[in-house]
Amino acid sequence: MRSEIPLRNSLLSRLLVTSVLISLVSIGATAWLTVRGTTVAIEQERGQALADDATVQDTLEGFAATHRNWNGVERTVLDLSRSTGRTIILTTRARQVIAASQRSAAERLPLNESAVIDPLHVAPSTDQGVGQAERISRIDPRAVGPYRLPAEERAKLRQIARDEVSCLYGRAGVRAHIVEEASGRPALRTLRASQDFIPACATKLMLKPTPTEAAALAELTRLVRGCAGRNHVPLPKPLIITVDFRVEGDDSAQGSAVDDCVEESRREQLAAHVAPAALLFVTSPPRRATAVFDLSPAGTLRVLATTGLVLAGTIAVTAVIAIRLVRPLRALTNAARAPSGRHLRIPVTAKDETGYLAAALNDLSERRERTDEQRRVMVSDIAHELRTPLTNIRGWLDAAQDGLAEPDSALLTSLQEEAGLLQHIVDDLQVLAAADAGTLRLHPQELDLRELIEQTMSAHQATAHAGGVETVVHAPDNLSVHADPVRLRQILGNLLSNAIRHTPPDGRVTLSARRVAGAVAIEVKDTGSGIRQEDLPRVFDRFWRAEQSRSRRTGGSGLGLPIVRQLVRAHGGDVSVASRPHVETVFMVRLPC
Secondary structure: OOOOOOHHHOHHHHHHHHHHHHHHHHHHHHHHHHHHHHHHHHHHHHHHHHHHHHHHHHHHHHHHHHOOOOOOHHHHHHHHHHHHOOEEEEEOOOOOEEEEOOHHHHOOOOOOOOEEEOOOOOOOEOOOOOOOOOOOEOOOOOOOHHHOOOHHHHHHHHHHHHHHHHHHHHHHOOOEEEEEOOOOOEEEEEOOOOOOOOOOOOOHHHHOOOHHHHHHHHHHHHHHHHHHHHHOOOOOOOOOEOOOOOEOOOOOOOHHHHHHHHHHHHHHHHHHHOOOOEEEEEEOOHHHOOOOOOOOHHHHHHHHHHHHHHHHHHHHHHHHHHHHHHHHHHHHHHHHOOOOOOOOOOOOOOOOHHHHHHHHHHHHHHHHHHHHHHHHHHHHHHHHHHHHHHHHHHHHHHHHHOOOOOOOHHHHHHHHHHHHHHHHHHHHHHHHHHHHHOOOOOOOEEEEHHHHHHHHHHHOHHHHHHOOOEEEEEOOOOOEEEEOHHHHHHHHHHHHHHHHHOOOOOOEEEEEEEEEOOEEEEEEEEOOOOOOHHHHHHOOOOOOOOOOOOOOOOOOOOOHHHHHHHHHHHOOOEEEEEEEOOOEEEEEEEEEO
């Protein structure tokens, strides 16, 4: 069948378009993430390389500041190379190798050095500690030379520092800690930026030079005087240099020149105590020199080819899946368009949503076919049930009109019975129609079940005695139920009528009631002919009788048991039947408490 669905609305086309869009978005997102991730990786690698270079330079400057020469630096170079993964070479100014992490790399030095290792000319730093002027010194603070304090002087200064710490905490509640500088001199560090509270606790003992420092400062003062004389720089009188290398009382315009002389003199004083300047070469090993992301023309073509293959594969897989999805949907459409009354079964090829839908449609189609068949049978049964009494009434009336029958009391009684039968059938059909439409009205109330059972059995006592059937009632006292009394009598009356009608002489019909879990059970048991097992599922079908002859001699209209089921369901209960042919038949009605 040619598809009537426009291409733009076809499920197949929509799946393909969706697949293409998803693929394009996925490819674009993957490309963006790849480029972004590569960029971040490169930036991180560069940042790590810079951090490693800074670590290498700072460590070697510290070695130079604390050693008079480069002897023993090989171990430091090897340790740095292992921790950073870099190739490190240290040479003299004349490019003679002092130490190298790889001897082969030392044979081919790069054209330019990475840095110059000179503790007397380091990168500018303002981290000079508390109490220093805000000038920039390019001398490594670890280069102390003659200012290194012996243990005795360190101990004395540390005791003075402890006393000041205790004073700060006792008077101002300020917590301070002691930090030892490279020379061994202790310094105080606090969390407060302002030091207005310190004078009360500060002592001149902390700022007073020790004998070792005094000797070194005297030498530095001589060197400063020489520098000032050479450069014609006026000096304050008296010239006093503090332990933090400031010149006291130097507030003149020549202060910067004096500081320059102090810096130059310190370099001259420390030159014999530090290692000579050296050249540092830091390179990456060959194994890390691979390209992270290839954007050459060949690499771009490979990326495009891979992207095209992914796109084509996605479209192909989507097309196959879409065709498999569309095929059962078209079968469902054909089945739904099938003429009414024609049952077209859809093959279920997969256990997925479409397969479940096909199975559900098959079940729906089968139920529709059964419903249509039941409707046709019911219409035929209704016509049959109404035709017989109407035929009898018309026949007797025609006979009376033609003078063939005398319109006496016997004839009128017969016509009245046939009219009553018609009225009974119509009433039963009205009850079933109201129950099917949900308009059946109930008027429930609290009932004494034993009393209602006895009244219902008494109403059928005469019929039972006429047929030689024994009746028995079993019901406990104080057994109540919430139900419509009229409809409940109708339920029990229909069941008792059937039981008495199908019980032979000397048989027994028992009507009993008892309380079960959450409900009240009412049983109608007879010792009649019973119902065959294959007929039990159809007992509550409308107009169904076990006798194929459809004779009323042993059966009623075929609506009694369907009415029983509808009325019981209207009460929120259920009814069931169990039978052993020629032994007993039991109908059980369960009503909620």
